[in-house]
Amino acid sequence: LVIVLLLALVPHVLGGAAPLTFRVVAAVCVAIFAFLFVTVSSRIVGLVGVTSNPTSGMAIVTLIGTSVLFYALGWTDNFGKVTVLTIGTVVCVAASIAGDISQDLKTGYLIGATPARQQLAEIAGVVVNAWAIAAVVLLIGSEYGFGGADFPAPQATLMKTVIDGVLAANLPWGLVLTGAAFALVAELVGIPSLAFAVGIYLPLSTMTPVFIGGCIRALVDKASAKREAASGKAKGTEGGVLFASGLIAGEGLMGIGIAAAAVVLGRRPEGFGFELTGTLGSVVSLGALAALGFWLYRTATAKEKG
Incomplete structure (x- = not known):
């Protein structure tokens, strides 16, 4: 009051x-x-x-x-x-x-x-x-x-x-009624309508890493289930969650740092001073993404010490 x-x-x-x-x-x-x-x-x-x-x-x-x-x-x-x-x-x-x-x-x-x-x-x-x-x-x-x-x-x-x-x-x-119809169908088939809607209206550049992260989580859960069935001991995924959280926080901090540097310098940083374009740039980017995904998977499925 x-x-x-x-x-x-x-x-x-x-x-x-x-x-x-x-x-x-x-x-x-x-x-x-x-x-x-x-x-x-x-x-x-x-x-x-x-x-x-x-x-x-x-x-x-x-x-x-x-x-x-x-x-x-x-x-x-x-x-x-x-x-x-x-x-x-x-x-x-x-x-x-x-x-x-x-x-x-x-x-x-x-x-x-x-x-x-x-x-x-x-x-x-x-x-x-x-x-x-x-x-x-x-x-x-x-x-x-x-x-x-x-x-x-x-x-x-x-x-x-x-x-x-x-x-x-x-x-x-x-468009509103179309979205409502999509939400109704999603709920009828057992899909959370809110998550479904977020996946529709967010741009593909944002949802692609989310989708890849979900695929990695599915693989981690499958590997953990197999290990639990073999050893009878539950395996947590805290390491993977912390690693992924660090990636999200790090990306945000880097974006803020680059923006601050641009304001101080009066221009945006030029990166490494060279640019990879065409097929080579795509191959290097996909390779780095695959390596990062594998690193995340290994971190989440690593055996606990002791």
Whole structure:
């Protein structure tokens, strides 16, 4: 209740210098959607883990619901669009933080950590990360831009399409209904519709490594099952998970480092100073990818020492 009052009464948080009625409606939308999705996020994380938390889906549902309400109230100008996006952002961040904190507290409970100290660490992490993430977004935006070939940002583009389509009453309903039909068929055949939808709207360059990683995981699970059947002892895959997590984090840090270097130098780094093109470049790239995949497989299936 206190947060809702602050969002409604403090200017330039939701709706800028908008009238009080506008800010109150926006704050109520935040309260309703955040209450629902914080609960859902925490429960999902408790059941299957933070990596399966569908925060993008929650944000899109929030944007659709808020956009429909704003359209009914006649708030369809750019001011309304920015407010809808702000509401979706607040709800998405709330759901993400709820999932992360639930995961941390669950882990702390299992290892006997003190909840009070964990909560202090969570607050410190949120304060530091708020500034760090804002700086990284500004850095990447100034160097690469958003929505282009270098940084396509498909989820952000999807959210923009939803807001513009609903508030301007020109949402491509044919595509929406087609997607709903695909989701229904996926659920009927036992395929998670959310994962199926993500695989459709993300670009091929993003989904290809995800698909390759899934194939490697399937091979690792098969090898682990054979080893367990032979020895009667379960074999974990923690090494492979940590290795893959390091690859993801390392790729992100390298992207930030390159963007920072480009801002400092005034130009993008030239790499190794030469470029492999044509067939040779394709062969070298595929060879490096195959070597990395084999390394990941060997790490995940390596025998435990001792």
